[in-house]
Amino acid sequence: MRRIFGAQKQKEPAPTLEQAGDRLTGRGDRIDEQINKLDQQLMKFREQIKKTRPGPAQEALKKRALTVLRQKRMYENQRGTLYNQQFNMEQTRFTVESIQDTVQTVQALKAANVQMKGAMKKNKELDLSFIDNLQDELADMADLTNEINEALGQSYAIPDDVDEADLMAELDALEGDLALDDAVGASGPSYLQEPELELPAAPQQDAEEELGLPAVAQKT
Template sequence: MYFTQTVALQALKRKKRYEKQLASIDGTLSTIEFQKEALENANTNTEVFKVMGDAAKAMKGAHKDLDVDQVHDMMDEVADQQEIANEISEAISNPVGFGEDVDEDDLLAELEELEQEGLDEQLLNVGPALDDLPSVPTQEPKTKRKTARPEEDDDMRELAAWAS
């Protein structure tokens, strides 16, 4: 029995050592995983930084010959040319010598006057629809006088007595 107890104690000691070793290895693996993730993040950040630098260089190259003032001047010139084109288009589209001596405001006033005359005519032609009217009554209406309920008469007398 002493022998088996010694063997069991040695097995328990080994188990404890293995558990400590396993915990140590587990901690080491966790540390390595954290470092791996940190390195991956650092590499990603480095790549992003390089791409951003390349993009900045490309934009700088594309804008090398451009100046904000030049762009504004060009946009002003485009706007001026558009105004000239609109004036030319308007000048071409206006009829010349084809009876354009009538003022548009006069025409609008005449149109309103004609519309008003049409409305006035329609209003004059509106008459009562005799077919839809009821017949005139021939006898006097019968009226019934409502008699107050006795409770109301008592209440009214009491109120009159209180008010006087």
Template structure:
């Protein structure tokens, strides 16, 4: 039967990942860099020999060897540039895959959030309930305002007072206050300066005879009629 239908091919090893491929290319580039550095050292030796060699035949031989080394160096540099291009493409592919996975994850999260939001809007957040709540709040605020206005009323003030009577009473009160202020501002009589002095006594109390008069003129007295010493 196996000869007629053949056998199934054995499964081969899994292909390397992009990370493994990039790592392998990077290792090959490092190996080439080591070889290029070694060839640079050889070229330096040949350049030094060319400076010190006098024989034309010896110089020609040294130049031939240096050209072979330089050709190998150029070959390695070309390989290194090719590997660098491969690694760049691998890194770009890896970046594209990571970006695609991140995009898929973002879309999945947005779908889940959209589904959850629809459920909330349908079950817990209805527009009719919000409108009803807003109306109830507005009604309660109006009632609260009415209560505050009622409490702020002055219950001791009657509503049937005539404003003309209040104005007349206010004018009379103003006149009384002006008179009262005028009396308060007046100087007491005992502090006012007298325009005329009391008459000088002509006799000493108790029958002591007449009051002597100074020869130089009238005796000075104080505000109580008593003589003042000079």
């Protein structure tokens, strides 16, 4: 059967967007090379036309230059078409990549959702009622700790029979002590001051008589 009808040819796989884009890029590069060559030819014709006098020779150069210019315009149109195709190709590639990224994102979110559900089922610590009970227990422990601290902070052996009259008497006594300190002043308390000694007055006698010395005769 294969000899009669021949074997069915296998279809070649469709080119990818990258392959098609690379092919368009290669064609665009070749067209740019052709345009550059034509530009160089036009520059040569321009110099020749300037150097040639008006006449048949100059007209022939102009015709050849027009032919080259038409070829350049044709290649420029082809390059513009290729640029549009490349732009559409890039847009399509961007759209495909965006769709692929979206699919991967959805798959990752789906897997994460499954993991979170499994964690919620396995770990009782993530149960809302368990967390509420834990918060209540912590609050009770905090209140109990405050009560214990208050009990430990109580003072002992402090008399409770002190009334307002005792307070006023204590304040009056303190006021008297302060007044006494002001009266004493900088000299200090009386028990620290030295007593003043009162000495007897000296007798009104001459020193000679007191010592029994003879009086000195005065010269006349």
